[in-house]
Amino acid sequence: MKFYNAMKHCLAVVVFAALCIIPAKAQQQEELTPEQRERKLYEFVDKEVERLTGLLKLDEGQQYYVTISLTECMQNMQSEMVALSKSGVQNSDLYIMVQDKWMEKLDNDYESFFTPEQWKKYLRSGADRARRAREKRRAKAESEGTVTNN
Numbered sequence: 001m002k003f004y005n006a007m008k009h010c011l012a013v014v015v016f017a018a019l020c021i022i023p024a025k026a027q028q029q030e031e032l033t034p035e036q037r038e039r040k041l042y043e044f045v046d047k048e049v050e051r052l053t054g055l056l057k058l059d060e061g062q063q064y065y066v067t068i069s070l071t072e073c074m075q076n077m078q079s080e081m082v083a084l085s086k087s088g089v090q091n092s093d094l095y096i097m098v099q100d101k102w103m104e105k106l107d108n109d110y111e112s113f114f115t116p117e118q119w120k121k122y123l124r125s126g127a128d129r130a131r132r133a134r135e136k137r138r139a140k141a142e143s144e145g146t147v148t149n150n
Helices: 002-020 034-056 060-086 092-113 116-144
Strands: none
Touching: 034 060, 034 116, 060 092, 092 116
């Protein structure tokens, strides 16, 4: 069950990125309009806040902070990915680096306002696995000399 929840969370982020941010075939498909991207972003944020509230029993203040942090990180990630796409970048590693940067920021935000028990439960729900995967990708990129300091 834990693995299923972790995969569901990771899948939600990937699907959000694929649908809203990275046009699969920009030349052959129409990109989403900014309004459509914004609507999808807010739908995603609402579902994720609802998921985390159920999982971690967040109070109203925490729900507010999750909403603000998640919205900010997703908007910034979306902006960076759209900029990469518009500049013609096709290297998927660069998109993954952008996603990793904003997911790390989001985790740091969450850790600051979750209780220690909520944080542990959040990590057990799949976030710890995602963090380790980000760290592994970062270490690989550093060893290859492809990391930029942002």
